[in-house]
Amino acid sequence: MTSAIVPQPGILDIALYQGGKAKIDGVADVVKLSSNENPFGPSPKAIAAAEASLGALHRYPSTDHAALRCAIGEMHGLDPDRIICGVGSDEIITFLCQAYAGPGDEVLHTEHGFLMYAISARAAGATPVAAPERERTADVDALLAACTDRTKLVFLANPNNPTGTMIGGNDLARLAGGLPPQAILVIDGAYAEYVEGYDGGAALAGARDNVVMTRTFSKLYGLGGLRIGWGYGPAAIIDVLNRVRGPFNLSATQLEAAEAAVRDADYAERCRAENARLREKLAHDLAALGVPSDTSQGNFVLARFASETEAAACDAHLQSRGLIVRRVAGYGLPHCLRITIGDEAACTRVAAAVAEFRAART
Ligand code: PMP
Numbered sequence: 001m002t003s004a005i006v007p008q009p010g011i012l013d014i015a016l017y018q019g020g021k022a023k024i025d026g027v028a029d030v031v032k033l034s035s036n037e038n039p040f041g042p043s044p045k046a047i048a049a050a051e052a053s054l055g056a057l058h059r060y061p062s063t064d065h066a067a068l069r070c071a072i073g074e075m076h077g078l079d080p081d082r083i084i085c086g087v088g089s090d091e092i093i094t095f096l097c098q099a100y101a102g103p104g105d106e107v108l109h110t111e112h113g114f115l116m117y118a119i120s121a122r123a124a125g126a127t128p129v130a131a132p133e134r135e136r137t138a139d140v141d142a143l144l145a146a147c148t149d150r151t152k153l154v155f156l157a158n159p160n161n162p163t164g165t166m167i168g169g170n171d172l173a174r175l176a177g178g179l180p181p182q183a184i185l186v187i188d189g190a191y192a193e194y195v196e197g198y199d200g201g202a203a204l205a206g207a208r209d210n211v212v213m214t215r216t217f218s219k220l221y222g223l224g225g226l227r228i229g230w231g232y233g234p235a236a237i238i239d240v241l242n243r244v245r246g247p248f249n250l251s252a253t254q255l256e257a258a259e260a261a262v263r264d265a266d267y268a269e270r271c272r273a274e275n276a277r278l279r280e281k282l283a284h285d286l287a288a289l290g291v292p293s294d295t296s297q298g299n300f301v302l303a304r305f306a307s308e309t310e311a312a313a314c315d316a317h318l319q320s321r322g323l324i325v326r327r328v329a330g331y332g333l334p335h336c337l338r339i340t341i342g343d344e345a346a347c348t349r350v351a352a353a354v355a356e357f358r359a360a361r362t
Helices: 044-056 066-076 088-100 116-123 140-146 169-178 202-207 235-244 252-263 265-288 308-320 344-361
Strands: 083-086 106-110 127-131 151-157 184-188 211-216 229-232 300-304 326-328 333-340
Touching: 044 252, 066 083, 066 229, 066 252, 083 088, 083 235, 088 116, 088 151, 088 184, 088 211, 088 229, 088 235, 106 116, 106 140, 116 127, 127 140, 140 151, 140 169, 151 169, 169 184, 169 202, 202 211, 202 229, 229 235, 252 265, 265 300, 265 344, 308 326, 308 333, 308 344
Parallel strands: 106 127, 106 151, 151 184, 184 211
Antiparallel strands: 083 229, 211 229, 300 333, 326 333
């Protein structure tokens, strides 16, 4: 007998999101390089702030996140009234889909775009649509060509996960300017802090009424475990998102830690610079071993292999050496491995393990 209890249309089309693995059975001394986390962890000031927050666990947290929004506004030069905070940038993506897309609507993203866009679109009853990329890089013309009168949201991660590639400010502006009138461009800046001199799309989101920028504390700020993200955009859109946001979506611990983290610009800059140095070194070492990658602007490289079989075999070899990286077949890149930039020792271990793998196959 079939049950009368059924979810909303589209929900069962959602493929369950698989997080990065954290351990390997029977292997000690494991390094997790599968979730683009900051290997140095958060600022010590963020840890101290999180600990201090534990003294008031019986109190509800702030509902309007004013202190955190002001700190973000101060550090990034943005109007705090146009900022919204959420449980990771995932929650901001969810709010956008909930508030702006429904049955019959389309949510556009790039071919190798972050999986949450399609998940949130389907959860809202909308239809995700993927626009082709060029050489694993977002293609503005293809995105514009894929727009219809049903397109409500266009998600673009810049830099993109898992490719690491990004497009420039002129292309972003051209995309925003060419969208149909009912569509919002969401520039996902989860990795924006890794790019020196890039504002993550903030100026565009500040100037236009159809652009929202999302950001996270999970990457450069090393707070993936606490789940804090934010969005910035036109006042009218932020007002709409606040209406669907739960009143206590962030705990005091999340709010206090994030505020301390964003204020510790020196720590963030040290992490950014070390990531850039090690990313260049790892990409160079892999290329010398015959494993190319696109120039990455994030905290990972996308290593390309000749085939899916070779990528799977290299993944298995890395695991035997205690190194967990990410298969990205779910992103349409079965012949690639996404490798998070760890600390110096981790990067050295990865290069050595890939060298062993290549040596055994030639
Ligand atoms: N956008 C992109 C492009 C990401 O890679 C991620 C994390 N994997 C997120 C958003 C979500 O990050 P969080 O919810 O931790 O802020």
